[in-house]
Amino acid sequence: MKRQQWKGWGPGEQAEQHYLVEPRALAGGGDLRHVSEFLRACGWRDKSKAGGPLAMESPDRMVRIAYDPFVLPGGWTIHGAASGHQDEWWAALGRQTPVEIVAGLTDALTRPRSAHAPNVWAPLQEQNWRNQPDAGHVTATSPDGSAWMQYHQGPDGEAMWWSGAKDKQGNGWTAHFTPSTPMHLVQAFSTALASPEPVMRPLGRVPQSAQIRTTSVSVLPSELSAWQQARITAARAATWARNAARSSRPRTTARPYANTGGARTHR
Structure with missing residues (x-):
């Protein structure tokens, strides 16, 4: 285990021990607020009941x-x-799915869809995941073999996506996407899944697994709060910019028409 100390501490604060964990897919669930506070900053409604499950x-x-x-x-x-040409869709992710990977998908729900055609495999290929084509499905596996992303085509021709991670002790999680799940969301998920960046977990929240690597870091509460606030501030700024752009667009109005029996024309 490596140990690292952060510089630039201010007086009167006590550093707390955290760990940078990699691969991120085996880091455990993490703090739900990483997902929920970002969504709230983007204008999502918190529908959770007191003491009940999170609902946004x-x-x-x-x-x-x-x-x-x-x-x-x-x-x-x-x-x-x-909605329109989009069918109803579902995604289900296990409780040990790292919040940073969940956020890859949920953050994408708050942004405009890219004009480029989505490619679920591209982020995996960039990180040297191995493709294993087989009859009826294709599986990409992470370099260490702990995580996977699979495309499966059923007898009816519908595409199913299945993903997950598991260590040698059998601890891990899985994720399933219905055939109608928008592909840009599946790509956002695969991008977060394949990211080589470690994720941070506090002392006592690091899974016991021989397949993870950890770096011990001492972090001030103010630093941790500032990192979290930066993510929320960015969400608020992006939401404000989108709302401002929409409100500044000229509204179209109906042209006056000659009589009640005439056809209405619109600009």
Whole structure:
């Protein structure tokens, strides 16, 4: 285990021990606020009941996100309602899915969709994941073999995506996406899954696994708070910019028409 000390501490604060954990897929669940506070800063409604599971709803009420540890198998459920050409969709992620990977998907729900065609495999290939094509499905596996992303085509031709991570002791998580899940969201998930960046966990929250590598770091509470606040501030700024852009667009109005029997024309 490596040890590292952060510089630039101010007086009167006591450093706390944390660990940088890699690979991130085996880091354990983490702090739910990494997901929920970002969504709240983006204007999502907190529908949670006191003492109950986490429940968030998008501003347009088309997407709901929940985390429920009180049921089996428990974990995250993300549900998108049908809209226009988009069918209803679901994603389910196990309770030990790291919040940083969950946020890869949930953060993408708050941003405009890219004009580029999504490619779920591209982030994995960039990190040297191995592709293993087989009859009816293709699986990409992380270099250390602990995480995977699988595409499976069923007999009816529908595409199913399945992912997860597991150590040699059998500890881990899985994630499932319905065939109708928007591909840009699956790509956002695979990007977060494949990221080589370690994630931080406090003392006592590091999983016991021979397959993880840890670096001990001493962190001031003010530093940790500043990092968390930076993520929230960025979410608020992006949301404000999008709302300002929408409100500045000129509104279209109906042209006056000659008589009540005439056809209405719009600009």
